[in-house]
Amino acid sequence: MPATIRDVARASGVHISTVSRTFSAPHLVNPETRGRVLACAEELGYRPNRAARALITGRTHNIGLIIADIANPFFPPLIKAAESQARQRDYHVFVADTNEDPIAEEELVHALAKQVDGVLLCSPRMSNSLIEQLSREVPLVVINRQVAGLPCVTMDVGQGTRAAMEHLLDAGHRRIALLSGPRGSWTSREIRRAAGVAVRAGGGELTVLGPNPPTETGGSALAEQVRRAGVTAVLAYNDLMAIGLIEGLDALGLRVPQDVSVVGIDDITLSRLTRPKLTTVATPTAAAGRTAVDMLLQHDSVATRGARGGGRSGTIDDRRTTAQVMLRTELVIRDSTAAAPADGRHRPDAEVVAPGPHRLAGPGRPTVATGGVVAS
Amino acid sequence: MPATIRDVARASGVHISTVSRTFSAPHLVNPETRGRVLACAEELGYRPNRAARALITGRTHNIGLIIADIANPFFPPLIKAAESQARQRDYHVFVADTNEDPIAEEELVHALAKQVDGVLLCSPRMSNSLIEQLSREVPLVVINRQVAGLPCVTMDVGQGTRAAMEHLLDAGHRRIALLSGPRGSWTSREIRRAAGVAVRAGGGELTVLGPNPPTETGGSALAEQVRRAGVTAVLAYNDLMAIGLIEGLDALGLRVPQDVSVVGIDDITLSRLTRPKLTTVATPTAAAGRTAVDMLLQHDSVATRGARGGGRSGTIDDRRTTAQVMLRTELVIRDSTAAAPADGRHRPDAEVVAPGPHRLAGPGRPTVATGGVVAS
DNA sequence: CGCGATGCTGCAAACCTTTGCAGCCGAAGT
DNA sequence: ACTTCGGCTGCAAAGGTTTGCAGCATCGCG
Structure with a gap:
């Protein structure tokens, strides 16, 4: 039912790749063509399917934020700060609550892993070794905890x-x-x-x-x-x-x-x-949220973990760059x-x-x- | 870097379809084979890629929850109730905050549309007509508002x-x-x-x-x-x-x-x-969260909006079944x-x-x- | 007039799964 | 012995998108 890139291509008489470029690399397509494509897209209510895009680019433009207890007023300022910082970089934040449950934490990381470009793990209750292990599955930034070798932001x-x-x-x-x-x-x-x-x-x-x-x-x-x-x-x-x-x-x-x-x-x-x-x-909870988003985005814009993009080389070397920030x-x-x-x-x-x-x-x-x- | 279904297939000497079935339809594969596959999967740390799965099944097992202001203590109980209800049905909830901004609301619905099976729209600030329009893009349940023709849960x-x-x-x-x-x-x-x-x-x-x-x-x-x-x-x-x-x-x-x-x-x-x-x-905020999840899941388990699954027929008819619940x-x-x-x-x-x-x-x-x- | 450059577009592979269909093999029924 | 059936597995298409490569005109320049 929802319009796909193919529908738009047919309607505007161009190849799907041109439609794709109209959205992801506008400068590569003739302004006139682009106009026609955009019109058809608008007409059909077409929206790029982010899941499909993620499948090939390896980047979802989402980031996950795992919180111990959303009912604790400590967290909302952090969440909001993270969201606004992410939005500025054209990312969306998905928040999930674990009820202070280490099991739920692990499960959520797994569930999020393939749907986000990275996870902010806030006040985790699980073990350091488990965190380290999970960090091999998806880029992680830890908040309110120090884990050796991982980017962390903590309060002093x-x-x-x-x-x-x-x-x-x-x-x-x-x-x-x-x-x-x-x-x-x-x-x-x-x-x-x-x-x-x-x-x-x-x-x-x-x-x-x-x-x-x-x-x-x-x-x-x-x-x-x-x-x-x-x-x-x-x-x-x-x-x-x-x-x-x-x-x-x-x-x-x-x-x-x-x-x-x-x-x-x-x-x-x-x-x-x-x-x-x-x-x-x-x-400084808001600062912590902002900082964590920055660290995550910087960390994985350096080495896109794209499907094609030729996997990142250094698995150990880039640990040098993982910062640990402690806030006043x-x-x-x-x-x-x-x-x-x-x-x-x-x-x-x-x-x-x-x-x-x-x-x-x-x-x-x-x-x-x-x-x-x-x-x- | 992360192991795919193909790696597991190679490691266990079977076809990828067998690996797939090991996870999504275990009863269709020989217990012995299944055991071997599971062992290899465990060994390689394989986890099914939910994005790829969603692409073909049309179901992500995620639901989106859009909230006007996460810092308002009114919402956390609703969020938690929705999460626990969803978890029971093997769904995950992604929460997003709009800062009481109607624009952000719309944008978030679009962003979530293809990554979730439905969206819970809580205390929306946008217009009824826009809500109605968005509901054609993704199944919607509205909380704290009544919109004709859409499933709603409100407080009296x-x-x-x-x-x-x-x-x-x-x-x-x-x-x-x-x-x-x-x-x-x-x-x-x-x-x-x-x-x-x-x-x-x-x-x-x-x-x-x-x-x-x-x-x-x-x-x-x-x-x-x-x-x-x-x-x-x-x-x-x-x-x-x-x-x-x-x-x-x-x-x-x-x-x-x-x-x-x-x-x-x-x-x-x-x-x-x-x-x-x-x-x-x-x-009764918690009840509202639970109810909304139930309405959403029931509503779209009836007619899977799967890619292949033969699109749902009645676009108007099933409005009969859309409930509007008002809580005491x-x-x-x-x-x-x-x-x-x-x-x-x-x-x-x-x-x-x-x-x-x-x-x-x-x-x-x-x-x-x-x-x-x-x-x- | 020829040549390269430039600007735009099409082609097709690839991403990772699921799933209808078909094939294989052994067992059971006639 | 031949068919039928059931249990299991493989094959290949499909889902929506991105992207390297190649093709094609057109243009400017010599």
Whole structure:
């Protein structure tokens, strides 16, 4: 039913190759002919079949974006940035969600492999070795994880964690908890490592709780454990968990930040909407999306993996060029952190009280401390 | 570089057609042969090229999902539901975001057309006629809009709006504002229509503000206008706008719900996290996603639009079977609505006061009123 | 007038699969 | 012993496009 290139050729009295060129190499065809072809194409509602084209050129002009959890507000800015960057280069982005499931991740890479020119693997939960293996099937750029030999873009959560911990230590906190993220998360490991050294260096004591699902309910479920741990400050794997934790503490009668200081990571927009507004480590998600698309497109425009185009030669050599980019993070201080309680512990028996002054806190400019930046 | 069916055939000493059948019709090939072929395929890391397969079968086992704004928390549950439903039927979902841009919408449909078996068009902003035209290019299911002759799944926002307005009128509100949504939104028109008749029937007066971008900033930008309108209650096009409006009113010194009652639409999870918790019309987004996938798959499994499979006959006749489903909505009463102020107007000069009792409101079961349900 | 260059178009192979048809072989039925 | 049948496999066309190569005029130049 849909018009093919042949229909157009017949209608305009030229060979199919001329029709093809009209679309893919207009300068090679006589303007007059081209006009006639275009008219017929328009008339018949012809659109090139991208699948057929991909079959021979080896390039689909699509890129796949695999996301751990689309419901996490952390991702949409990244997705949008990737899409707009891709659109500028005449590419389309197909997003797929894995529900934090490593199996689904692998399956999706396979499914996408032949339908896209490359895949952006965002916050993968699978093993490094599997990622490496999959990268032989389709060009991969990894986001939020470092895998040796593959192009990666990560956030410098290590620096962000240090900044957060120093902020808390400066405020007099000594007993600090870390709510870690999901099993398999590179970011979570980085945070944990950095938190460990930073707290120790500051003479504090770190309690690690987890692994946990990186969601709001994952956070609220930890309120009881946080109370029992007797800490005065908490760093959460992400904002969602931090917000959930605040909810949970609230239900337990513990006030934030008077009794417990809470800091999140990501700086999702939601973190500015809750009460108290969340102190958090801002990660440049949009930049990550853009960068990842750039790396992917540069990486495979260099060596077109075309069907005919004479397969790329160096399988090992071009690893030299695979970049690993790490993006700067920033600590944004808002209303969920305060000086440690005088007795050095949160009060175990908080009475019910009208909400504290943070409710009235003005919209003043948030304090900002910068983290590090690295690239290689 | 990637292994093709021919490589496997050579390696296992059979014809390519046997390899093909090993995967697509296993019962037609001798178990012994099949075993050998599978072994070789595994060995070589062979994966069928879905693009090539699609070229001949006419079915890609992909479905496209076009979304107005992926950053709107309304959509993720719909996306996830669609994905899981599709996965059960061995389909993959590709999500694309249009940034509320009608042009991008059209372009995406074209881009997806040949790479998917059908497209779910969610909250489209383009014209009905264009949608109808595009539906001749690829099977379409429309979500959040009714288009004659096309399968649609919508939410009964009309009933939800009526319930919300009755709730407000019962609470003594008479001057009510409606924050309408983006231009081109079917839902927004439905809400406006229903709001008009409901408020008039209740002896109230409706002020319509809009159209507006359906975002948090879109809502907060309207605070000033809402104040000037002198209304005591507001229904917003969606929760995001409602939450933004509450922020904006707060900045103006107007308290919700004491001075102004606010109700949203959608019941996104965020609406339970803000203070005050939002009264809102819950829409069954997950059900919508599932239903839409079902309608699409049923619709085109009936008549395979295969290349060879003898094109479908009835172009008009099968319209009889195109269903239009409308899903039930529910009014969820939380803390952002209250009785109208005694003087019938919000106080124009609110003093700064410690936050009201809604801060302490327990997690009690929300009151629920049911809306209608329709199907044809 | 001849020659090469230039601009445009047609030809046909190739991309990777699926699938209708035909062929082969052994077994079962008559 | 001859047919029939069934199970399995091979053959080749088809699907829609791109692209290197070759052919053909036309044109400019010497």
